[in-house]
Amino acid sequence: MMNKSKKIIIGISIGDFNGVGIEIILKTFLDKRMLDFCTPIVFGSTKLISAYKKGMDLNIPFNGIKQINRAIHGKLNILNIWDEEIKINLGIPTEASGNYAFKSLEAATNSLVNNEIDILVTAPINKDNIQSENFKFPGHTEYLESKLNGESLMILMENNLRIGLITGHIPISKVAETITPDLIQKKVAILYQTLVQDFAISKPKIAILGLNPHCGDNGVIGSEDDEIIKPTITEIQNENKLVYGPYAADSFFGSENYKNFDAILAMYHDQGLAPFKTLSFGKGVNFTAGLDKIRISPDHGTAYDLAGRGIANFNSFKEAIFSGIEIFRTRNEYKSLTKNSLKVRKQKEKQ
Structure with missing residues (x-):
């Protein structure tokens, strides 16, 4: 042996x-x-x-x-x-x-x-x-x-850029109905734990992207951000976790706001992977956290x-x-x- x-x-x-x-x-x-x-x-x-x-x-x-x-x-x-x-x-x-x-x-x-x-x-x-x-x-x-x-969380990462996915390999038509407070809380918990135990970050700072364009524009373009995502983030913050958002996905990466966080949670596959592969293609890796x-x-x-x-x-x-x-x-x-x-x-x- x-x-x-x-x-x-x-x-x-x-x-x-x-x-x-x-x-x-x-x-x-x-x-x-x-x-x-x-x-x-x-x-x-x-x-x-x-x-x-x-x-x-x-x-x-x-x-x-x-x-x-x-x-x-x-x-x-x-x-x-x-x-x-x-x-x-x-x-x-x-x-x-x-x-x-x-x-x-x-x-x-x-x-x-x-x-x-x-x-x-x-x-x-x-x-x-x-x-x-x-x-x-x-x-x-x-x-x-x-x-x-364990329960898995897909994370694409390169150096200090880490993007996790709240929903993974599912059709776009199923994304909105799949996102629930429980799912968001579960994925935040997995991400938080992996940042602590696998990346030695004692107090992780996490950003969550919105689901709809402009985070729904106060309900004009969808109600999920106001009714599901924002209240869930508030609940998580009450646990003394540094979790912020939702952030409008269209400007989050272009403004380089992502550099202010230890990790980002995207609502669905391409929302997270498209900017990641634009910024890091050929240099990044896919890590299955939570297992x-x-x-x-x-x-x-x-x-x-x-x-x-x-x-x-x-x-x-x-x-x-x-x-x-x-x-x-x-x-x-x-x-x-x-x-x-x-x-x-x-x-x-x-x-």
Whole structure:
């Protein structure tokens, strides 16, 4: 068995192999210095990785294994979870690429649950061709929430810019009816806790965006901001949390008001992701907060149009690894400090 105290063990799911996932994984570990920070284990197949290496002329050694405890520190490890050869159709989503994307994700998630890996980094999937009897979810976030403990919150982040989503992968037509005081309070609580335990921010300052244009203009363009969002923010403020808003989304980022907060909660997917990717595309990462294990990913999709051309940018994937390591260390430090604090408190009570 590996000595986990030596290195943080990163489990990596390959995503859709007809996209850029495997390319960005291999390019990341072409830099051998990455192996100083972690021990990577790719959940896939040595035959598949070898085919990619040959096709893209990437000279990167790896260690093929059949059991996680055979992984070697200082090496890129490929865990064989299937032996058969697979036909690669770069740039084209296929039924096979969806099926094997799930096999990789399922095996990596099981290892995360069983504490065989410390962090899960997921390469991009195609949310259509991965659908099956075993995967009936809109994306990674919802699948992982079903397998891990806790309630999830999707956070896109880059340096001090962190944008969480109150609603995630749902149609626009369902957003307004989904937003309730309970949901807002729940997402604020998750965001607040992750800022404290995963980012070491003792008193987080959070902004909440409005739902309607101009936050409804006093009910002229919708009543949700006045009737649901504002009263809920007031209730949260009464808990001595620094939560402010709602802010009109159209001017919040252009005015650079976002720089005054530790994190922002957007009401729906594109309200948060459109400005984030405008400001940070290729540099940001997607972190699933609120769960008892750490999952993180690059901020982009399968990019079929770039697959096989050797030009896919791997910076976001590399940043996902570094961010995951930092969150892992910060969370463990927080657990240690709060555990020791609890011990001291109990000792004082006995006295």
